Amino acid sequence: MTGTIPQGELDESSFSITTEQRPGAIVVTYRGELELLSLAPARIALDEFLVEGVPALVVDLSALEFIDSIGLGLLVRAHKKAWVLRTPFILVCPKDGPAHRLLALTGLLQALRVHPTLEEALADLEA
Amino acid sequence: MSDPAQNGANRVQETSTPESPGGRDLGLVTRSALGGLLHDRREPVVLLVEDDPGDALLVEELVADCRPRMSLRWARSIEEAMAALQSEPVDCVLLDLHLPDAHGLDALEALREWTGGTAVVVLTGLAEEESGLAAVAAGAQDYLVKGRVDPEWLGRAIRYAVQRTQTEQSAAALQASQLRAEENARLERGLLPTPLLEGIDAPEIVARYHPGRAQSLLGGDFYDVVQLPDGTVEVLIGDVSGHGPDEAALGVALRIAWRTLVLSGISGTERLRRLDQILAAERAQDHTFATLTCVSLLADRRTAFIVRAGHPGVMVRSGSDVAWLEVPGGPALGILPDADWPRYELALPERGALVLFTDGLFEGRIAASGARLGEERLLAAARALGSLPGASFVDELIGHAQGLAEGFGGLDDDVAVLHVTWRQDR
Known part of the structure; x- marks a missing residue:
């Protein structure tokens, strides 16, 4: 299953979402800027999978150019929702990316399951 | 309440994703309000929602005789009306209360949910003045009884309805900005x-x-x-x-x-x-x-x-x-x-x-x-x-x-x- 949700009309920046079915997990990839303007489509994409029920949800942040505290709030929300639904929830975030800096600053690196590459995230799920 | 009306409303809701329905509504209100304010000098656009071709023809003739002029679009159902409203800003909707996909006040409700700030004037039959009054109570700006309308009356009803809607919107916007200023002052003291x-x-x-x-x-x-x-x-x-x-x-x-x-x-x-x-x-x-x-x-x-x-x-x-x-x-x-x-x-x-x-x-x-x-x-x-x-x-x-x-x-x-x-x- 692959799909793209285009950026909203108001969004000057680029933001897009792709989703991909991998063995044992749905991988949602965010590209561009995850902030107030991209919040609604980004949230809906995750909510749909969580509510539908998936074996595991991986959110790939390696193509993000920017994320702010609103974007971070979305990840915290999804993490809590996934925890309630007992759906494994893993972030992919390379150490040199913009998201990593904010995850480290706010202490979310300790709170969430984060891997530097998609392969490592999927391997963690299999283990 | 008829099922087609429900389907129509649901379909519209679906097209508003991925943005929240609330966000989309706001956009429409703004757009139609701007349409009214920025294009005061152009001919107002009136959308007739009427399934009966005979009645539609009568309205078309009335509109053709209206001075100042206005331009008319015709939709045969709520579904068509929503498509038309999406394609261009409309100043006023003339709504028949007997449509194939929505009946009575359901039609009005479905339309208002979608148009937000567009003026709506309801068309009723000769024996239905009461439903016209009910429509006004439910948010329509006015009602007209088919067969008892002349071009001048129709033109005036539409112009007044558009004016009233714009005035209401400006008043609501003003009140909202005053409330916001008060709220900010309160938050400022707190934060x-x-x-x-x-x-x-x-x-x-x-x-x-x-x-x-x-x-x-x-x-x-x-x-x-x-x-x-x-x-x-x-x-x-x-x-x-x-x-x-x-x-x-x-x-x-x-x-x-x-x-x-x-x-x-x-x-x-x-x-x-x-x-x-x-x-x-x-x-x-x-x-x-x-x-x-x-x-x-x-x-x-x-x-x-x-x-x-x-x-x-x-x-x-x-x-x-x-x-x-x-x-x-x-x-x-x-x-x-x-x-x-x-x-x-x-x-x-x-x-x-x-x-x-x-x-x-x-x-x-x-x-x-x-x-x-x-x-x-x-x-x-x-x-x-x-x-x-x-x-x-x-x-x-x-x-x-x-x-x-x-x-x-x-x-x-x-x-x-x-x-x-x-x-x-x-």
């Missing part, structure tokens, strides 16, 4: 208090709050300064994730809780633990978190203790030098159960200042590519301003960040900056 400073060794405080997007409510940035009887000065800066009335209210709650804990003599890590509990208890949604930094300037002004909870670093000014200091800290409040927040001890230069701020200061977009100011460029800018006294330093720094973001939508987020200057007394 941005007067420092509690007493005694001769009180540091000099410069506090600034620069609201983000115009016309919006204050976000959840907050600060506070309290001087204790022993001369210690306690300083706080913080930021609730998100931007809205709930976040602002939580910011107020956290600041007052912090002040209470300070005045009750609770310090360091323990104060953060209590704030964490308060945030968990007071937040409206369980994913809301807050970042903050607390600084205690001891009475001799030789030492400061800093506790950082997920918040960006601070700047330390000494002479004309500015350094970035991100002390080891704990997570943002509201994220981890049983978190810990270490206390960092900083030896203070004899004369100097600490600059505390929220991330809005360096997250403004400064290039079309989407590049942000960032911490490094902010520090470079601060160093260039290093010789300025407190107030000008802060104002120039915010001005710099704002100036760079100007061409790219301005600073999105609220910015709070607190500049604390001390001098060692002996």
Whole structure:
């Protein structure tokens, strides 16, 4: 299953979402800027999978150019929702990316399951 | 209530994803209001929703004879009407109450849900004046009885309906902006208090709050300064994730809780633990978190203790030098159960200042590519301003960040900056 949700009309920046079915997990990839303007489509994409029920949800942040505290709030929300639904929830975030800096600053690196590459995230799920 | 009407409404809802239906509605209201205000001199566009071709022809002839002129579009069902409303701004809808996919007031309700601010005039049959009155009670601007209308009457009814709708919208917008101003004034008192400073060794405080997007409510940035009887000065800066009335209210709650804990003599890590509990208890949604930094300037002004909870670093000014200091800290409040927040001890230069701020200061977009100011460029800018006294330093720094973001939508987020200057007394 692959799909793209285009950026909203108001969004000057680029933001897009792709989703991909991998063995044992749905991988949602965010590209561009995850902030107030991209919040609604980004949230809906995750909510749909969580509510539908998936074996595991991986959110790939390696193509993000920017994320702010609103974007971070979305990840915290999804993490809590996934925890309630007992759906494994893993972030992919390379150490040199913009998201990593904010995850480290706010202490979310300790709170969430984060891997530097998609392969490592999927391997963690299999283990 | 007929099923097709339901289907029609549902279908429309679906097309409004991925944005929230609320967001889409707002867009339409704005667009149609603008359509009315900006194009006053063009012919008003009237959308007739009528399934009977004979009746439609009669209305078409009436409209053709109307002076001033207006242009008519025709839709045979609610579904067609919604498609037409999407393709161009419409000033007034002439709505028949007997349609294949919606009947009576259901048709009006379905349409109003979709059009928001467009004027609606209902068409009724000769024996149905009562349903016309019911439609007006349910939000239509007027009703006309088929067969009893002449061109002048029709034209006047439409023009009045459009005028009334525009007036109502301007009044509603005015009231909303007044309410917002009052709400902001109230939040300002809560989020941005007067420092509690007493005694001769009180540091000099410069506090600034620069609201983000115009016309919006204050976000959840907050600060506070309290001087204790022993001369210690306690300083706080913080930021609730998100931007809205709930976040602002939580910011107020956290600041007052912090002040209470300070005045009750609770310090360091323990104060953060209590704030964490308060945030968990007071937040409206369980994913809301807050970042903050607390600084205690001891009475001799030789030492400061800093506790950082997920918040960006601070700047330390000494002479004309500015350094970035991100002390080891704990997570943002509201994220981890049983978190810990270490206390960092900083030896203070004899004369100097600490600059505390929220991330809005360096997250403004400064290039079309989407590049942000960032911490490094902010520090470079601060160093260039290093010789300025407190107030000008802060104002120039915010001005710099704002100036760079100007061409790219301005600073999105609220910015709070607190500049604390001390001098060692002996």
